[in-house]
Amino acid sequence: DAGVTQSPTHLIKTRGQQVTLRCSPKSGHDTVSWYQQALGQGPQFIFQYYEEEERQRGNFPDRFSGHQFPNYSSELNVNALLLGDSALYLCASSLPGLAGGPPNTDTQYFGPGTRLTVL
C-alpha cells in the first residue's frame, strides 16, 4: 500500500523565481493538505483540497496557490519566492471527513516532504 509521495525531495531556487511541488495521496484518499515547516518550528497549514477545490486556507499570501487533479494528486505553487519561503513543505492526505459520512475517518497522513531552499 503506497503511502503519500512527494517530489522533488530537495529543490534550490533563487529569489523571485516560481516553484511547483507535487504530491500523490495515499491509496484510497481523496483529500490533500499542504503545510509549511520552517526550521525548528511546527508545521503551519497552507490549504486543503477536496474535489479539485480549495476547501480551507491558512494565513498564507496569494503567492501560494494549489491545484488538485482528477486522480486526487495535488500541486503547490509558490510565486515570487522570498528568502523566508525556505522550508520543508509537507503534503498530507486523508479522507474528506464529510458531515454524515463515516465518523472519525479524516486522520491526515504525511509524506516525506520537499526541502525548498531559496537563495
Add this chain to the structure above:
Amino acid sequence: DAKTTQPPSMDCAEGRAANLPCNHSTISGNEYVYWYRQIHSQGPQYIIHGLKNNETNEMASLIITEDRKSSTLILPHATLRDTAVYYCIVRVAMSNYQLIWGAGTKLIIKP
C-alpha cells in the same frame, strides 16, 4: 495558536516506557486529541488519537484524563528509533480541517 502545552524535552532509557504528557485545559467536548511524531527532517508520522476513552494501537497507548484536560502518550518499550519530536494536537474531527501544531516534546531515548 496551539491549544496544547508540552514539555520541551524529555529523556528515557531504552527498553523503558516513555510517558509523554500534554495539557489541553481548554479542550472542547467535540475535540479529539491527536499525537504525531517527527523524526529529524522527515514528514510527521501519525501515532494515535482519541476523544475520551483510552486508546491503544500497535505503536502506543493514549490515556486521557476523565476531565479531558490532559493526556499521556505511552510508548511501552522505547527504542533508539523512537527518538523524535512528539506533537500533541487537539482538533474537531470531521470539521476544522487544519492541524494546529505547537512546539512539541523532543524525546531522546538513551542506550
